[in-house]
Amino acid sequence: MGKQSDALFQRAQELIPGGVNSPVRAFRGVGGTPPFIEQAQGSRIFDADNLQYIDCVGSWGPMILGHGHRYVVEAVKKASTRGFSFGAPTAGEIELAEMVVQAIPSIEMLRLVNSGTEATMSALRLARAATGRNKIMKFDGGYHGHVDSLLVKAGSGGATFNVPDSAGVPAEVTKLTISVPYNDLEAVRKAVDGDLAAIIVEPVAGNMGCVPPAEGFLQGLREICDSNKSLLIFDEVMTGFRVAYSGAQSLYGVKPDITTLGKVIGGGMPIGAYGASAELMKMVSPLGPVYQAGTLSGNPIAVAAGKSTLSVLKNSSIYADLEERSAEFAAGVTAAAAKHGVPVTLNRVGSMWTLFFNEGPVTDFESANKSNREKFARFFHLMLADGVYLPPSQLEAAFFSAAHAKKDILQLIERSDRVLKKIAWEFEK
Numbered sequence: 498m499g500k501q502s503d504a505l506f507q508r509a510q511e512l513i514p515g516g517v518n519s520p521v522r523a524f525r526g527v528g529g530t531p532p533f534i535e536q537a538q539g540s541r542i543f544d545a546d547n548l549q550y551i552d553c554v555g556s557w558g559p560m561i562l563g564h565g566h567r568y569v570v571e572a573v574k575k576a577s578t579r580g581f582s583f584g585a586p587t588a589g590e591i592e593l594a595e596m597v598v599q600a601i602p603s604i605e606m607l608r609l610v611n612s613g614t615e616a617t618m619s620a621l622r623l624a625r626a627a628t629g630r631n632k633i634m635k636f637d638g639g640y641h642g643h644v645d646s647l648l649v650k651a652g653s654g655g656a657t658f659n660v661p662d663s664a665g666v667p668a669e670v671t672k673l674t675i676s677v678p679y680n681d682l683e684a685v686r687k688a689v690d691g692d693l694a695a696i697i698v699e700p701v702a703g704n705m706g707c708v709p710p711a712e713g714f715l716q717g718l719r720e721i722c723d724s725n726k727s728l729l730i731f732d733e734v735m736t737g738f739r740v741a742y743s744g745a746q747s748l749y750g751v752k753p754d755i756t757t758l759g760k761v762i763g764g765g766m767p768i769g770a771y772g773a774s775a776e777l778m779k780m781v782s783p784l785g786p787v788y789q790a791g792t793l794s795g796n797p798i799a800v801a802a803g804k805s806t807l808s809v810l811k812n813s814s815i816y817a818d819l820e821e822r823s824a825e826f827a828a829g830v831t832a833a834a835a836k837h838g839v840p841v842t843l844n845r846v847g848s849m850w851t852l853f854f855n856e857g858p859v860t861d862f863e864s865a866n867k868s869n870r871e872k873f874a875r876f877f878h879l880m881l882a883d884g885v886y887l888p889p890s891q892l893e894a895a896f897f898s899a900a901h902a903k904k905d906i907l908q909l910i911e912r913s914d915r916v917l918k919k920i921a922w923e924f925e926k
């Protein structure tokens with residue numbers, strides 16, 4: 498990287514494990530060292546050496562409006578002058594809750610927390626309490642935050658660094674977690690039993706790269722949960738307000754029992770939420786026996802960022818525009834790959850996408866892992882050198898924002914074309 502970024506990375510590594518506060522940021526999935534980001538505006542981020550990139554990470558999902566959206570910045574400024582945190586209820590929390598309940602019909606009540614991890618952890622606790630059962634089912638390559646019991650065959654960084662099962666988690670804990678292949682209803686049916694409290698699923702997988710649900714997969718999970726009296730948890734931390742305003746559950750027409758949210762609902766500030774029917778949510782403390790709390794939960798500044806983000810998204814043409822531009826990008830890149838004879842699979846749902854370097858189809862963790870990682874790493878670094886910031890791992894989704902204008906998309910296609918041509922030269926001879 499540039500001089501400044503390299504110097505900062507040296508310093509960071511002495512104080513912070515791997516120099517980063519979340520593992521994938523360290524670039525170990527692609528080699529090399531990460532740029533240190535100084536600021537961002539719209540579709541662009543700028544590093545410590547003042548190099549500019551088209552940002553296709555969007556803070557891993559939250560920045561759907563792009564960076565520094567005027568309305569959101571104003572809301573955050575205003576909130577910050579009123580006080581950072583009170584540890585007492587505020588009107589803003591009701592307003593954000595109302596927006597979520599209006600957007601997502603399966604949610605009648607919700608609780609705000611501080612991260613996606615907290616949301617899924619709490620959702621599991623609620624599901625276990627409601628069913629009086631112990632086991633949890635998840636999917637190989639599915640990532641739901643770093644909750645002990647969910648770090649089993651986990652996606653995201655766990656998969657990137659070959660530690661899908663984290664050390665430090667007792668076998669006694671993970672023996673209650675069953676993991677089966679994504680998009681495989683047969684495997685789900687075989688693994689279900691009378692002690693299964695819940696199935697937790699990313700309704701569009703995003704942490705093994707973007708992998709859409711197969712036709713009927715989510716409906717099938719709904720039916721299996723109903724007949725087994727287990728709860729269905731949609732982890733929409735990534736997909737909520739991303740693939741559609743009302744989330745993946747509206748896109749695919751399947752109603753989960755519990756939904757977890759995060760990322761977009763905080764507009765870039767730390768937040769998470771879990772919600773369900775009033776009946777289920779009334780089991781949560783102080784109304785019921787499921788304990789869950791948080792010193793900074795419902796933080797007024799995070800809530801202001803979330804509320805203003807959702808109000809810009811609501812009733813806008815943003816999702817239609819994102820679909821159109823993302824589709825144009827996907828068509829352009831797949832055409833370029835075909836032209837240069839580089840086998841790729843581009844998976845995409847709305848503005849969430851991954852370019853895999855194999856023929857595909859990529860439908861689960863196993864097929865995602867067949868992507869040629871050397872080609873991905875080369876693609877990543879050539880794009881970076883050409884001013885494009887992609888997720889530094891094959892097993893992560895990339896994102897476009899409302900600030901990615903037509904000209905950004907055209908630049909991205911043009912640069913991809915150039916880079917894929919080079920890759921064809923280097924690999925396909």
Ligand SMILES: *Cc1c(COP(=O)(O)O)cnc(C)c1O
Nearest residue numbers: 612613614640641642732734735
């Ligand atoms: C990002 C993510 C999480 C974890 O959220 P954090 O805020 O990083 O704790 C959980 N589930 C899914 C599907 C995610 O994409």
